[in-house]
Amino acid sequence: MRREAPQKFSDYGPLFFPAGMLIVFFVVPFATMIAVSFFRRDPAGFYSPDFVFDNYARFLSLFFGKVLGFSLFLAVMVAICCVVLAVPFTYLLSRAKRKTQVLWLVALLSILSLSEVIIGFAWSTLFSRTAGITNLLVMLGIMNEAVALNPSFGAVLTAMVYQALPYTVLVLYPALVRLDPTLTEAARTLGASPMKSFFTVVVPALRNTIVATLIMVFIFALGSYLLPQILGRPQHWTLSVLITDQAIYQSNMPFAAAMAVFLVLVTLGLVALTVYAGRKGEAA
């Protein structure tokens, strides 16, 4: 299809509405946040306009460094777990009967309708000593006595993977449906077992989709701040938790803004690095 470049100013008409929304609800608040991050905190009131680097300087400490590191580590773990689970699952789903596919997709979409709070408390019940899944294992004779599985890193990771998995599957699904099924058949006639053909044909052919999905889940997980609080110990709190704490409970808006800006920059940097590495790998 040939697309003509817009000629007159009015040709850009369809863009006015989304552009306006983006400016009002994204560009302006983001610019405000950047500005506030340079303001001086006023202990008596809120903050006063200024141009200081104190907020950024305070952030450069071992404590915040560790929190940032943990936040990134958690997000990477969630992304990897989701993709490792979702790629084989979605592959099998895309080869299943139409009815089975619809059933699974509806179930996955219904998980998206759950709020983060419900997911958090549901898992905290499931991981509890009194009513949790360990009681089932005791009944089955696998464990001797019921134990509490939260708060722990595993509990945070499980709930976050649970929350992000539907997105992962929905992003991978179209690419896997479009994948030519004769590719795996060809691999099988050439001597690859179904397992081998999956790893030597399906996964490499979908490399770009998988990288894009990893990035999406990583960014999604980076913003999480409820689940680490409900299911984790303080050392499992992410930078988002600290930002909320500073902004709402400590009334230190400038510092919270500085942390948020820093988080955005680090995220952008990591994504750029991944894309760059992907390009390089493709050229080689």
Add this chain to the structure above:
Amino acid sequence: MSGLTLQNIVKQFGTFTAVRNVELTVPHGTFVCLLGPSGCGKTTLMRMVAGLDLPTSGAIRLDGKDITNVPTHKRDLGMVFQSLALFPHLTVGENIAYSLRIRGIGKEAQKKRVDELLAMIHLAGYADRPVAKLSGGQRQRVAIARALAISPKLFLLDEPLSALDAKLREAMQVELRQLQQRLGITTIVVTHDQREAMTMADTVVVMNGGEIRQAAPPVEIYRRPADTFVADFIGMTNLIDFSADGTGASVLGASIPGLAIPAGLESGIISVRPEDVHLTAPGNAPISGTVTFVRDLGGTIETFVEAAGKQVVAVSMPNARPDVAVGQTVGLKLNPADCVVLKS
């Protein structure tokens, strides 16, 4: 016995029977074409030979061994798909080496074999190119080389040339046949193009409605079709009713002496190829008719003649044809040896 044997193969999808009671023997080193209209079960039959579909009942034997339930990847075959199914993330060389890599063959041996195959398909030096940069004909060759990399026991091709333009297709048919003869590999090709089947095959298997209608060498299929479907599907033909009374047969209102009709058959259909319908001056032949249309193709001339209410087509060389025009009356001569009596 060496070669491929299909015993009473049946394949059902739900209530639909795609392949019914197929019996076929493909001796080692022969080239077989499965030919038929779309939906006749030829692709399903090939997929069962490849192990991509399992037969509902029946047995498949290769070199005397029952492989009916052997999974595809353990059958040691090479297959070229209609879509070619080249791996888009691999280069030409990596595509061809795939089956060698999967079998854990060393890098050096892989490279040697890839170079050998590239030379065979006239693409030497293309090993490092991405597949997407090749033309249709080149991709076709790469798919063939990839399927032949391990020197398979069976070489299967599913409509391999259908994506190519007419000229290239004809050239590839000849090339494929020569390659098969050089390698002496048992080959099965699925096609709906009868020209392709006639060019390449030792044995043409004509299928319709999930059944084999006739399996024979190309010339025999053409000269001695088993039934009206085969006669009509392969090339142009005239299907003409006849009636018999025990002493002789009557065709288009005239008797054809010497036409052998099986005893007890009172009526039926004969098939006469257009090139076997000879035009003569009226009165010189028992059958006469009126010319309704002339298609002059330069090399050959097709004359449509209406005789006894039935249209008959005659194909003649320009220099062996009486000069007749539309509306004129001509005589038609049929040689009894050229008429095939068919089951209708």
